[in-house]
Amino acid sequence: MTANIDVDAGLLVHALGPLRVGGDRAGEVTAEKPQRLLAALALAPNRWVSTAELTEALWPEGAPASARGNLKTYVHMLRQLLPAAGDQPRIDSRRGSYRLVVERRELDVTAFEDLVRDARDALSSNENSVAMECAEAALALWRGEPYESLSGVSVEVERVRLAELRHAAEDCLADGMLAAGRAEDAIGLLRPLATANPLREATWVRLMRALMRTGRPADAMRAYHDLRKVLADELGTEPGPGPRAVYDELLEADRAAGRVQVPFVRPAARRHRWWLVLAAVVALVAGGVVWWTVDAPPADLATALAVPIKKRPVPLPPPGRVVFGLGEHIDSVLSSPLYPFLGMVTQRYDDVATLQQLPGWRKGSVARAYAAGKAIHLMIGKFDDADDKRAFTVHGTGVCGAAYPLSERFLSDMRELALAFAGKAGGPPLFVSAFVGADQMGCGQGLNDAAENRAYYTALKARYLQVVAIFHAYAANSLVALDLDGWLNSFADTGPGDGRTMLHFFDDVLARSDFQSFGVFEKEDNVEAMSQMLAALHRFGPAMVSQYRPYRHGDLYGIDAFDRETAQLFGQEAALRRLAGAGLFAFDFWDDTQLGSTPQRLARVRTAIEHFGATR
Secondary structure, eight states: OOOSOOTTTTOOEEOBSSOEEOGGGOEEOOSHHHHHHHHHHHTSTTSOEEHHHHHHHHOTTOOOTTHHHHHHHHHHHHHHHSOOBTTBOSEEEETTEEEEOOOGGGBHHHHHHHHHHHHHHHHHTTOHHHHHHHHHHHHHTOOSSBTTTOOSHHHHHHHHHHHHHHHHHHHHHHHHHHHTTOHHHHHHHHHHHHHHSTTOHHHHHHHHHHHHHTTOHHHHHHHHHHHHHHHHHHTSOOOOHHHHHHHHHHHHHHHHHTOOOOOOOOOGGGGGGHHHHHHHHHHHHHHTOOOOOTTSOOOOHHHHHHSOOOOOOOOOOSTTOBEEEEOSOHHHHHTSTTGGGOSEEEEEEOOGGGGGGHHHHHHTHHHHHHHTTOEEEEEEOOOOOSSOOEEOGGGOTTOEEOSGGGSTTHHHHHHHHHHHHOOOTTSSOEEEEESTTGGGSBSSSSGGGOHHHHHHHHHHHHHHHHHHHHHHHHOTTEEEEEEEETTGGGOEETTTTEEHHHHHHTHHHHTTSSSEEEEEOOSSOHHHHHHHHHHHHGGGOOEEEEEEOOOOOSSGGGHHHHHHHHHHHHSTTOHHHHHHHTTEEEEEESOSTTTTSSHHHHHHHHHHHHHHBOOO
């Protein structure tokens, strides 16, 4: 099919692949620094980007003394390449910041988003030809990796978001073909997609249905077993309910026609994974958990709250003691001089690139920690600390916040994390603090800052309950909590919906959490913040200080505040015993920046851990 949409008409900036400009001086932007500058501005179209952010994008390893002047030179070069928008230059400026001025149809990223939306709308209205044209046009805009000259967490999250939209366009195109009776064309589209993304179950479901519609049930059955083998090899799991439903249809047809099923043999090298599948089944049956497919968007909150989740009991230390932990990377903690005295080691997950390390951790650091009787604390981070947070397309307009936690791939990534960090039931626990600082993940400040903010947090609560279910299913030793900032109970601001207003908004999911989790890292008064949070959370169960490190303020990394507060916690006042009596069961140092800054501090902390700490 040839689409009737000219995808290049009116495009001025191409960021979905090698950076190009359109107009009279069309061509690739090949010089490295102007390329990075244009990519950084295109990442936030029509929004002001500070010179500090642009400088970091241009010189990620450190800016030269001439950076400010060089930046102006590169802006001038781009202005020469890009035609003006009337009397306004395409690279607009004000004191301390710049912005790229473009209409949605002039930037391929936003044009792509609009075409995917139009394809979905057309498909829902049974306008299959229009849906296929829009989806095909959207896919034609892709020429390579988006913003290929940039690096960092924010651009990586944006790439993930765009990749999911690309999957959505592929789904629309395949669905349009199937609805139009073009199953053979759909097979030609879907086979290479299933090969390129073998863990994406939604693609396999469409491929199986397309094969069924062309009268090839044996091939459809074989496709199911191909998926099953991939999942067994890579994750040690079985297909979700989507593929299984199609498989059941095939089995019923087989029984009616007397056909023989295609056998499936689990690879011998992966037979040690059987206990993971069994553990998942046992957890699902015992806990009444509903299994979500890895491709499904988050359930609505009412549906998620209706699913029964059996809270797991927290193994509590003796009265007056707590389990001490240290972060933020498990490998470095294992080599810390404090390691022999700790009851817990911590790993932070806040970058999708970390997933590449999971196989090594599973066989190395994770196994070593569990063998030593140490609990593991897994912190699932915010992922997007940038001010530029985006509306999440799968949820429609009106939802704005960090995209990755609500993304299509997130549940699959959580399943990989659960499998990598899983331990034996009854062994050292896996404490999971999900969405570190969850109250900061939306756009703006507070629940009522914008309607999009409240909608985002509502969707985030539903997603959190899915995370609980996944870890319960795949990690028999896991206990899960929603992590919040420790200052929330110190004030109430009903206008923007911050402070205690925000805290109580999460009551329904806090009540369903295995334990409670909060971080304290302010400039001062962190011990009082711990007391206030425990007062608010004790009704839901025991709590953990998920990360403690006074914020840098006037002295090296908050050392003065650290000395004052650790003296308060572990000295004559022994505030830690009071906190333990109020429900604190674990205390995690963010890292060793402060406690290891001198041998004397390290010795004091070690003495405190020996005196107040508990191991299994």
